[in-house]
Amino acid sequence: MAVETFGKAPMFDDDDEDNMPIVFKRSSASRQNQLNSEVKHSQSQRLNQLSGRPGSDACSANGQSSNAQKRMTSLPKTSPMRPEIGSQKAAKSSIQEPLVKSLGTTLKVSDSMDSRPKQLANAAVKEENDSIHPTQENSDSEDDKPLSIRLKGNSNHPSKGPIPTVQKNKIKKSSEDSDDEVPLSSKFQMKSASGVLGGKQHGFHEKKPLDSKVHQNGSTSRDKLQKPAVVSSKRPLPNADSHSSSQISSKKPKLSDSSTPLSTNTVSLKAKQEVVDDDDHIPISQRMKMSAAVNKSSGSKKTVSKVASSSIKKTLKKSKKPVKKSKYVKSTKLLPSSGDGQKKWTTLVHNGVIFPPPYQTHGVKILHKGKPVDLTTEQEEVATMFAVMKDTDYMQKPKFKENFWNDWRKLLGKNHVIQNLDDCDFTPIYDWYQTEKEKKKQMTTEEKKALKEEKLKQEEKYMWAILDGVKEKVGNFRVEPPGLFRGRGEHPKMGKLKKRIRPSDITINIGKDAPIPECPIPGQRWKEVRHDNTVTWLAFWNDPINPKEFKYVFLAASSSLKGQSDKEKYEKARMLKDYIKNIRNSYTKDFTSKDPTRRQIAVATYLIDKLALRAGNEKDDDEADTVGCCTLKVENVKAVPPNLLEFNFLGKDSIKYENTVEVELPVFKAITQFQSGKSGSDDLFDKLDTSKLNAHLKDLMPGLTAKVFRTYNASITLDDMLNRGTKDGEVSEKIVTYQHANKEVAIICNHQRTVSKSHGAQMTRLNEKISELRDILKELKIDLDRAKKGKPPLKGSDGKQKRNLTPEALEKKISQTNAKIEKIERDMKTKEDLKTVALGTSKINYLDPRITVAWCKRHEVPIEKIFNKSLLAKFAWAMDVDPDFRF
DNA sequence: TGTCTGACTTGAGGGCACGGCA
């Protein structure tokens, strides 16, 4: 192990701009364009490589999809399996109809399979009818229901699932049935024969100066990091740059990486049914990747919003401070694409991690059978951890107390006077803690400020890393302090002692030539120092609760590494848009397959696609008992004839998922088959796990995994709803439209939050305010009548004589009061609607930020109204998106 | 082939600062 010490090397102190959000460091929008173009280029290349198509093909596909399809038809075996993105007419006439006839029930299946986008779109249409403002549909009665139920409730058919809405839609717009896999918004693009996926967004043909030329400081390493021509789908062996100071790992190549046998039999996803069976022996992904043309050029030019763009520019302008004094360039750009196992960086410098301060004993004694007990510092520390949790729900959970007691008694020792937790009274420590909290609260603003500055001063050097010469913010540079484990739901390990992490627990990852961070605790040393540039973590330690798991220190979300990865995620989801129709056709066909594994995969994929379920990995007994799609138990799904499925299970974070949906008859039948002969606790999908499912998905589209469906469905829903639902009007109304779309996505993803304790009081207060304003309105109207007749106003409710106003002034006041009432009512409605829905999670993780930025530009909404400072920094890479961008 | 390991993303909740309002 190469553990070295080095002299203090203050790395970043010379920079007076450290506190500037990284997004503000970009010097100009044009520069960002340039940066993004570079990224787009490499990104596009990577996607093309992934899908096996050369960039030129992708480019030439723009606006030429019909020709491509013709070629495809004439060369069924060797020509690419191009997803239908071009001529919708062709798709409608020659593809859909024969399919419907041949599959019998397929008509309904394929129609309703696309139910969600349509349903949501319908919701948007309904919104329009009811005015853009949310209506009172979501009343209190629904608040305690899981979001999934509320999604259903949002349809016009409260007793049914998505399908009735779709059917209604179908009647209204039967002409669209043939291309129903794609929301209308997308169809418009396709029909324009010049989509947006390519063109500016991908920017293959844009040749702009490399960003590294702009970054004069340090490193041209970006150039060196250009992606290799072939992207490996496996983790490669560590390269020469990647080795540990203490050990060199030698990893064997994977022995079996398999395409599942299913792949070879998988029905062709290509909609051109006449050639389907001929190339069944070729894995679908191979067939598809030969043809898939992701890129479509943007259609018509629209006027860029002055407000939005200026607002963005304004935001960026703040960053215009020259970087002259800084030794390093702050992150403003994305790295070239970096796949798994690829070199992620060339040089990496950082200062390690900061540890929580050592425990300071307070000397307050707990009571044992009413008498004070002496405890050692260590015993007291753990007792304090327990005492301060008195007010939490954990104290009502026996498992929490039991686990705490087991760990604490080890510290007390066998012969300690305390032999039973129930004999202990922790109130004295709790009271002491409350007093300390109160003292802290009572500190003056200056004292608080001084304390904050002191903390900042201590942490400053740990907050930044230099990655390839670019100064990047570190995310979680603070080592987690010791405490009691707060597992969610009924976690079997809740209450266990999370021990203090020491330097000897921590492995540091840093550039080979960088100085090894000084161990901040004298006399101690790091566990290990590595120089592995195939990973992005700066440090890790073993999780004290689950020692086989790790806690990592990464760069912040605003870093180029994270931005790159984010963008790749959304590009992959966008790619799914071009495959989704065929994937849906494929799994629909497999609902009735004789092969039970294939049938299970088909139904599971359907559920993941339609209900945005998570994949559902297997879990150990020492984890909370939660499930995802592949781990659903028989008891989690109730089949109610003729075709309803009632889902009821605990998902991630022990969040309840409760939803009743109407499904296709073949799905219903398949589910009942999977359930037959099993007990409630048996696996519904007994022939399936996430590896098999994902292996199958990869045959359908390169890089496709279960979670891509969540990103895809979230983003396409937002895109669709925004584009259908946005009307001309006030910015505030547009924001309501956005929030509504955001809410629908949150419901789809089942992102819940607990209702705030003060919610009821807040609503009461707002109601009172409305009543007051209405009273005022009445008086004003009376005064207006009197003023028009030349009479003085009546006395106010307080008995005082009011001012004599002109009719014009009174009319103005009336109008202002009405506006106030309307605003409060709108706020109340939004507040009520969103009280159990967490919008942030989808905004951070699932919604392609380019949809939001482009919409803001098109509709003159300042981006700051939608993205806060952190999101602006996180999504810096998306800010210069073309206003015409569509997901 | 199934399980384990490692690396990363996703997610809810808590605390706190800040801004609006009386």
Next chain:
DNA sequence: TGCCGTGCCCTCAAGTCAGACA
């Protein structure tokens, strides 16, 4: 000026998924 509500930021738990390995 102080109180209150809101939203931001941070924390850390809990997922996903790919490659390694038995």
